[in-house]
Amino acid sequence: MLTIRENLLETMKGGNPDRFVKQYEFIDLIMEVPLGVEFNYGQTWKDHWGITWQWPEGQLGMFPVHHDGLAVIQDITEWKKTVVKPAIETSDEAWAPALAHANAVDRKEKFATVFYAPGIFEMTHHLMGMENALMALYEEPEAMQELIDYLTEYELDFAAVMVDKLHPEAILHHDDWGSQISSFVSPDMFEEFFLPAYKKIYKFYKDNGVELIIHHSDSYAANLVPYMIEAGIDIWQGVMNTNNIPELVEKYGDKITFMGGLHSGTVDYPGWEKEVVKKQVEETCKANGRKYFIPCQTSGLPIENFEGVIAYIDECIDEMSKELF
Amino acid sequence: MSKIEDVKVLVETGKSKKVAAAVQEALDAGDKAQDILDAMIASMGVVGDKFSSGEIFVPEMLIAAKAMSKGVEILKPVMAGDGSSSLGTCIMGTVAGDLHDIGKNLVVMMLESAGFDMVDLGVDVPAERFVEAVKENNNVVLVACSGLLTTTMPALKEAVQTIKAAYPDMKVIVGGAPVTQEYANEIGADGYAPDAGSSASKAKELIGA
Secondary structure: OOOHHHHHHHHHHOOOOOOOOOOOOOEEEEOOOOOOOOOOOOOEEEOOOOOEEEOOOOOOOOEEEOOOOOOOOOOHHHHHHOOOOOOOOOOHHHHHHHHHHHHHOOOOOOEEEEEEOOOHHHHHHHHHOHHHHHHHHHHOHHHHHHHHHHHHHHHHHHHHHHHHHHOOOEEEEEOOOEOOOOEOOOHHHHHHHHHHHHHHHHHHHHHOOOOEEEEEOOOOOHHHHHHHHHHOOOEEEEEOHHHOHHHHHHHHOOOOEEEEEEOHHHHOOOOOOHHHHHHHHHHHHHHHOOOOEEEEEOOOOOOOOOOOHHHHHHHHHHHHHHHHO | OOHHHHHHHHHHOOOHHHHHHHHHHHHHOOOOHHHHHHHHHHHHHHHHHHHHOOOOOHHHHHHHHHHHHHHHHHHHHHHOOOHHHOOOEEEEEEEOOOOOOHHHHHHHHHHHHHOOEEEEOOOOEOHHHHHHHHHHOOOEEEEEEEOOOHHHHHHHHHHHHHHHHHOOOOEEEEEOOOOOHHHHHHHOOOEEOOOHHHHHHHHHHHHOO
């Protein structure tokens, strides 16, 4: 029997995995990284960029808010007046919990994986609101390019500290590039504004010992896959069924692995039902095959909203492994 | 190319800085304001169709809507007092507990471009607020409710049922990522649009325009 790590690599290279990779089993995620990202349930707060967030009680996530003058950038042509890179924690003390976790990872079985969010695209709209960010790409492209360069510099600065402190083997990097049915921007616009930024960021990680780039975008983004490959992404996590995953596996599987196929909203919901989950796991495993595909919830973290879902999905994946391997 | 054709192309391609002048030129050339408006509405119909088919993306739709609004600003004084161009008022909001606004804002733009007078209640809108808004505004012909989270689907249902309880004949359209036609039927909505691009044609169909 292959180790978890070996089985992942066999899956990714289209070799001879002996079972399905079970969701996030191959990563040991170091959430203690002092990113400055806060998760404050039921509260409203400002983050280290000055972005205002709200997490309504009873809901599953938090949202940046921009109404009533709350947006950090009111006028993209004057972004330099209001956007200031936060200080990056460099003290050993701040990194100690993350380092302790990194040192404790069983690297024979799992990849020591750091977490980074939000990515460049999300940062642009967190700072000024989605509509303004998207329109600015047309109306003030030079200013947007400057902003993107600035955000990229920050990411690279942070990456330098993170690889120095932790020597991670993988990164789980969040940046949602689309809705359920389309990418937010056209492939041409993505290529012009965001691909160069990601090529720099992911190249830096690769050049510094990070073997696996796992990019999370729980969306449609089939039209961006060639750019994902060009940017150096190894695994697209969050791929939704709206993408025609079998076609993507067939066309691009030898260059990138697709991780998803189980929409979190349809498996991880209040009062979730075993038969519903089991059916979806069966469908996604059978439809997408044993190579270049990892059955997983589209959620960007290995956590569940409603108790027991992850363990049950894993159980169903085990059953599919017995049937299909 | 006629002046109206110029306006159509400028709206479709989102040239917001040029549309106002083109609309003024069309008016100066003797084109009727209503005809110019109809042309712009038709352009936004094309934009919506292209979005639905994946030919264009959100930024293109946004700049087209902005261009249209710049054109409408020129037409408004000319058409003042002429209510014939309005399809009626539409109340729109994202339901309680849900702070998603992108899809909702896109639909507001598309419906506005189609000729509705839009009242945007924003996000996290309690069911009763939709009813109050119907009371507070004139000529309300449609209520549009958006919900983007599976966990706010009960709030979407509550909104639709509260509106229907207060105004049984009011047309209600729903949308959002987890929403399907089947779910819309189940909760008693009159219509469902799978994306912002198709929302305008569905809304017009519901009110018989």
